[in-house]
Amino acid sequence: MENKKPLSQDFFKADVVEVAQKLLGKLIEFNGVSGMIVETEAYRDDPASHGHKITKRSEIMLRTHGHVYVYFIYGMYHCLNFTTNEGEVGAVLIRALEPIEGIEEMKARRNTQTTKNLTSGPGKLCQALGITKKQNDQIIGGEIQVYEYQEIPKPHIILTPRIGITKATDLHWRFYVKDNPYVSR
DNA sequence: TACTGGATTCACT
DNA sequence: GTGAATCCAGTAA
Numbered sequence: 001m002e003n004k005k006p007l008s009q010d011f012f013k014a015d016v017v018e019v020a021q022k023l024l025g026k027l028i029e030f031n032g033v034s035g036m037i038v039e040t041e042a043y044r045d046d047p048a049s050h051g052h053k054i055t056k057r058s059e060i061m062l063r064t065h066g067h068v069y070v071y072f073i074y075g076m077y078h079c080l081n082f083t084t085n086e087g088e089v090g091a092v093l094i095r096a097l098e099p100i101e102g103i104e105e106m107k108a109r110r111n112t113q114t115t116k117n118l119t120s121g122p123g124k125l126c127q128a129l130g131i132t133k134k135q136n137d138q139i140i141g142g143e144i145q146v147y148e149y150q151e152i153p154k155p156h157i158i159l160t161p162r163i164g165i166t167k168a169t170d171l172h173w174r175f176y177v178k179d180n181p182y183v184s185r
Numbered sequence: 186t187a188c189t190g191g192a193t194t195c196a197c198t
Numbered sequence: 199g200t201g202a203a204t205c206c207a208g209t210a211a
Contacts, residue, residue: 048192050192050207053208055207056208057206057208071192071206071207072205072206073191073192073193073205073206074190074193074203074204074205075191075203075204075205075206076193076203076204076205077193079193081192093192095192121194122192122193123193124193124194
């Protein structure tokens, strides 16, 4: 694609819920593979968030914005987050992408021919893009790029409280693009 | 040093 | 719908 416009660091210097919503329709590119963000989740200082207690792992949520936060979960998956609003605890979990470029590479990494299963979940998309903890704490715009891509009309943006997490509170929100086949639920 | 459980996914039933 | 896979960060000792 020509004329790709990267997001500025200031884009991430805002409330985590606002950033989570505005990330829908943006393009994530890493290592020649890319996808459009179709589902996000906002985490800040609520009991279900790593940032609820500041530790060596989670301090990045307080210390930075516009950085990549990658953590390892369930012994086999990675999850990709973007930090927001330095000085306040916040990060947006990228929950699903619509694959754009490098689909064959994604299929090989995911060991499947089913396009719908490539990036329709936070663990899946990290595997498809090849993102690991090596990318943790990198600045967005380095190895991992995020570009303007598609404008999602407001009526197509759905906001729900995150369910299924026992400690969920009203500080904890999920956004997704209505009717997009890659949304994880 | 040892223990515990997780911001998930997949293969089953 | 249910359970297994699998390892590391956080916590307690």
